[in-house]
Amino acid sequence: xxxxxxxxxxxxxxxxxxxxxxxxxxxxxxxxxxxxxxxxxxxxxxxxxxxxxxxxxxxxxxxxxxxxxxxxxxxxxxxxxxxxxxxxxxxxxxxxxxxxxxxxxxxxxxxxxxxxxxxxxxxxxxxxxxxxxxxxxxxxxxxxxxxxxxxxxxxxxxxxxxxxxxxxxxxxxxxxxxxxxxxxxxxxxxxxxxxxxxxxxxxxxxxxxxxxxxxxxxxxxxxxxxxxxxxxxxxxxxxxxxxxxxxxxxxxxxxxxxxxxxxxxxxxxxxxxxxxxxxxxxxxxxxxxxxxxxxxxxxxxxxxxxxxxxxxxxxxxxxxxxxxxxxxxxxxxxxxxxxxxxxxxxxxxxxxxxxxxxxxxxxxxxxxxxxxxxxxxxxxxxxxxxxxxxxx
Ligand SMILES: Nc1ncnc2c1ncn2[C@@H]1O[C@H](COP(=O)(O)OP(=O)(O)OP(=O)(O)O)[C@@H](O)[C@H]1O
Ligand SMILES: [Mg+2]
Numbered sequence: 001x002x003x004x005x006x007x008x009x010x011x012x013x014x015x016x017x018x019x020x021x022x023x024x025x026x027x028x029x030x031x032x033x034x035x036x037x038x039x040x041x042x043x044x045x046x047x048x049x050x051x052x053x054x055x056x057x058x059x060x061x062x063x064x065x066x067x068x069x070x071x072x073x074x075x076x077x078x079x080x081x082x083x084x085x086x087x088x089x090x091x092x093x094x095x096x097x098x099x100x101x102x103x104x105x106x107x108x109x110x111x112x113x114x115x116x117x118x119x120x121x122x123x124x125x126x127x128x129x130x131x132x133x134x135x136x137x138x139x140x141x142x143x144x145x146x147x148x149x150x151x152x153x154x155x156x157x158x159x160x161x162x163x164x165x166x167x168x169x170x171x172x173x174x175x176x177x178x179x180x181x182x183x184x185x186x187x188x189x190x191x192x193x194x195x196x197x198x199x200x201x202x203x204x205x206x207x208x209x210x211x212x213x214x215x216x217x218x219x220x221x222x223x224x225x226x227x228x229x230x231x232x233x234x235x236x237x238x239x240x241x242x243x244x245x246x247x248x249x250x251x252x253x254x255x256x257x258x259x260x261x262x263x264x265x266x267x268x269x270x271x272x273x274x275x276x277x278x279x280x281x282x283x284x285x286x287x288x289x290x291x292x293x294x295x296x297x298x299x300x301x302x303x304x305x306x307x308x309x310x311x312x313x314x315x316x317x318x319x320x321x322x323x324x325x326x327x328x329x330x331x332x333x334x335x336x337x338x339x340x341x342x343x344x345x346x347x348x349x350x351x352x353x354x355x356x357x358x359x360x361x362x363x364x365x366x367x368x369x370x371x372x373x374x375x376x377x378x379x380x381x382x383x384x385x386x387x388x389x390x391x392x
Pocket of ligand 2: 148149150173178257
């Protein structure tokens, strides 16, 4: 059963190594290929081992262990790491997952949990076609001019900066989108070309076809240059594009726009999170309410929808709590009103952190990206840590 997967254990504690070994045997898996006492002695072996799973205790010398996990993630797509630790604080879980661990297991390792984790990782390794960890985040509102594009663009830039993972930013405003303008890019290929050729593009060609933002890990797909071309793009093609991108990217951020049609519904359906954007005024709140009704009809869970208030000013007539009462959901994030920095960023075609990284809005976007990626990381864990609650 397990002959194609090799196992390595890195753990100072012999009892703990023996427990894992006995579980592997009981599960009918191969005996560990090697056992190591510490990261230093494991380093070379692990980076050169065949396809498999590494159990790495990160309780001692976490810095070193996390560096090895990151190196494995960067160099070896066919090796996954299960981080083990005596402590299961949210802080350590997030650090491990961010470094690139696929799973986190608290010690002493419980048998049922161990089997569950190994089986799910083996499935992932066999099914290299889908990158299970890719998450799709969309910005949406049925109101114009509310900040959907600003949020999609700045968030995507920050996610790439923070995680160093590949992030795709897609403009689904197929007629006159703004994403490329917001980043001062003139992509040689846009959505129409990619839609028509997606089936034939391998990972490398796809990355060449998309436009890389400066030398970051952010890649952009802009709206078609020619408006006529946008009508030819189908919902099926959007689905194909997203499915293909999921194999390569860790995050996909979509500026959905205001339109509700089969294409945008496809993107909303496929999204893991929908950031529903509003500003604090009555018409915007009503429209937020309508969007919530629409999402309910589409069968989306409340967890999938996150309310985001843009251009937020404290002490206005309408409070965030008033909105929560009307919409019957907590506000997930508030972005401060900072017209000067925002306008300057848009006019120069750069994210707000390039205008002034100290500004309240640049800081806010950094924190927003961090909160979202932490949330998505903890959501990815298929276990119910109590700490998880604190991220919702
Ligand atoms: N936090 C903010 N503070 C102040 N102004 C903002 C903020 N966010 C966005 N804006 C301003 O709001 C305007 C609209 O922003 P943006 O284009 O992102 O909205 P949109 O919802 O994508 O619009 P459209 O529906 O036209 O696509 C811009 O002029 C931008 O400068
Ligand atoms: Mg827009």
